[in-house]
Amino acid sequence: MNGELTTLFPALTVITPITGAVVVFLLPARLRARAGLPAAGFTVAAAILLAWGVVTEGAVRHELGGWGAPLGIDLHADGLSSVFVLMTAAIGLLVSFYAKPFFALAGEKGGASELFWPLWLFLWASLNGLFLSSDLFNLYVTIEVMGLAAVALAVLSGRPPALVAGLRYLLAALGGSMAYLMGVALVYGEVSTLDLGLVSEAVEGSPAIRVAFGLMIAGLLVKTAVFPLHFWLPAAHSSAQAPVSAILSALVVKASFYLILRLWVDVFDVAVTVAAGQALGVLGSAAVIWGSYQALRQRRLKLMVAHSTVGQIGYMFLLFPLITIGYREAADAPWLAHAWTGGIYQALAHGFAKASMFLAVGVFVLAVGNDDRRSIGDLVARLPMTTFALALAGISLIGLPPSGGFVAKWMLLKATFSSGQWWWAPVILTGSFLTAGYVFMVLRQAFAPAGKPIELNPVPRTMEVTALLLGATAILIGLRAEEVLILLDVGAPFDEAVEAGEGGEP
């Protein structure tokens, strides 16, 4: 394949959705949904092209404006970024299919829901832009684009609870991104460059860099909603409309997680300390326990799913203590690749499972009229497909084989034992038990015979199918781990990623 052409792909994955957003916005409201789906389709095509280019030719760099770092901004795609771009594409496409009938129904009720498509495509572009950007300041701009689009989507319904949650989300996001930017200012002052690659070559563990790194990570932790900085998440994610909740929970929090991972491993590895890794692990553990416990206590389904996100995000942060202890002392320690792949797999599996869960709950809400856990009795007979989707997603969240969640948790568990950091293992297991608790509680309700027959509103078939497909994908990525790992291996910091992936196969 032509190498020159390949370098265009990173730019295309950003340009395509953003062009879509502008075109869709300019169209009259009634045509927007019709134009939105093709735009989503093109974006997916661009993402697939990018992944294909990365697999066949290795990491790809696009120098925007033709200047190149350090003066210009580069887009850089390697295995890690392509995996996240692909996940966004897959989830994004299915959510788009779900959103079309959803907003066709909601559109009659007014509000600003006609703005869903431009906002969502803009958000998609900013996610891709964030996964690909190789410039610290440009990352700030994409984070802000992402934050504004996400909050705008969260308040789309215009209802007061959503507005309050949205404002809290916005202010938390602004505080977080300003902390990040303060870090960027210090880094630029110290090393006079913004390109991730050049920064990583230039940094030393000087006090300014350590403080800068701390600020950047702290800011991003707020945006990722890691315990105890998750205060904004449950309300914001649960008060949004179903497709938006899915996007926020499955994708948006992953973007800041990706950035933490990137900075931690690729850029500021000299500033990373074992204690910092353990601290993130402790926060992650607290999130696993607290989030899952809170989810168990919720009576409203959407709040339950949102709290479950807090818990599942916690798992992803168990990756940091595991890769940090051996990374500097023994770069070839066998558990590094396990932990690395496990953490990323957790992000992927949670993305699919959580999107599926929010969409399924959205179907219930549409059918029953509210999201009280007790009002979904006997739905297994009435909405079997959606109940099945919820069950599949739940299996992955718990981490039962052969799901993607199982691969993730299994690899993390293996890494905890082989690295000697056994103290994370009880956290992983307790989290799984708590998760099993709330998943089975919902399923039990769905299987229980209803007290009196209730009138169900009709739900478009597409909505049920997309929820099921997402749930099925959450299981499937557990069965077909190698394909994902081949991509992830391009430019990976830990060599044995592929081998480890095979070891993690059930």
Added chain:
Amino acid sequence: MNPLEHALDTLLCLLLLVLAWKALRAEHLYQSAIFFIAFGLGMALAWVRLAAPDVALAEAAIGAGLLGVLLLDSLRVFSRPPNGSGKARQNTDPGDAETATATTSRHPGARATRLLATAAAAGLAAVLVTAIVRIGDGGGLTEEAAGQLEGSGVEHPVTAVLLNFRGYDTWLEVGVLFLAMLGIYCAGGWVGLTGGREPDSPGPLLSWLIRGLTPLLILTAAYLLWLGKEAPGGAFQAGVLIGAAGILLRLAGYPLTAHLSPGMVKLGLTLGFGTFLVFGIAALIPGGAFLEYPEYWAGEIILLVETAAAISIGFTVFAFFAYLSSRDGSPSEEHNSKPSTTNSD
């Protein structure tokens, strides 16, 4: 470094700290807003002292000017009782909308939280200051920028960075403005600019002044736009002046939004971003990178992009104000055809 200048800098910095403190701690929202605007003006002075005239212009126009107008306009809303379905307790005492201090102190343990947070902030300040004074000599990208200035199509280094070297950031930033307007639409629950309440006339003298000033504002905007090529100035400053002209005209009672069709609003909001995008994509066709301008045409393309961006920025800034001030962020005042949503999702 002469001691008088040092004294001046120190004094200015102290002033900034005091103003920021006052803005955060003032009892009335009104005082808060005034202190904040004064803080913004103080910052403009600081930018000048730091040899950053471009930033001073941007801060004065956008930071202190536009945001100041929006803040003052919001005070009007917060200082009177809510008009919606407010079943909540109504705070009817005008001018005393700030009840937070009172509410906080009622909580047991709120005092402890406050102390703890203050201590944490002081600790953070200490850490930051230690880190900052230890920053080395750097070097920046001044030399790289100077070296590539030739091929950028403009002579002013800041404009070269904004529109060419880091044009991608600037493009996204114009996108952020557009996005913020979409967000405001979402918060308001309704799309468009027409309708809503028209402002009262501010009296003959002010109307007369505004009418006289508007052509001057537009002229200055054009001048700044043109100047950006070789001196401080450019699309953002020009755009905000255009926006300011619109805001003033609206305040003078001109029904500017009455004639705007939805299509024109959409066009106004996307013009700058779209033009950027079109030229960026056009650069791909001869095999270049996104937003790579051919050296020969770079100056012209940049001027064109900047003009479109300035118009769009001006329009968006005007839209922020026109939308908010005419309907106080509540959809219930107009457009009965689209009632406040009661989506049960």
Added chain:
Amino acid sequence: MTAPVESYQIYAVTAGILFSMGLAGLFLCGHFFKKIIATKILGTAVFLLFISLAKRDFVEFADPVPHAMVITGIVVAVSAGAFALALARRIWNETGRSTFEDSQ
């Protein structure tokens, strides 16, 4: 520190203090309006650090890259501020709430 204090350092240190002040304000202020002002102060502190460090490298002109970044940042911050104000106003009008205090 044996070197004499440069004037940019005065501003850089001020930026550090302002940042902490803004952050504390964001947490401690009750009213939405003041929280929004706190985010603006937070942003301004960051911009001040960028620009004061750029002054350090003054040769023929100060480092233009931070200047451009700050202009970008100012516009982004103001846009976000306008959005936040719009949300706060709508909340006030619909529910009469001006703080997060009683939210669940």
Added chain:
Amino acid sequence: MNAADALTVIFCLAGAVFFLAGTVGLLRFPDIFSRLHALTKADNLGLGLIVIGLIFQSDSLAAILKLLLIWILALAAGSNACYAIGRFALARSPQDAVREDDP
């Protein structure tokens, strides 16, 4: 120090005195109207004196014209702001406007 510099210093100092007087008036006068009176009058004149002072330092006609333009615009803006505030204060509470004790 030549004559131009000397004049600049004199005029700028005189301007500063007016600014100071205006600020003292703003802080010390009892009601909104006398405060406005102190502020706008003093500031307009103060700015004018500073502009005159700076004219002695400028080297081109364009710069002088710009300085004068600044003064005229500030005059127009200041007097209008004064007018608008006064009008608002009068409309809001005529009796307070005459007598207002707290800040």
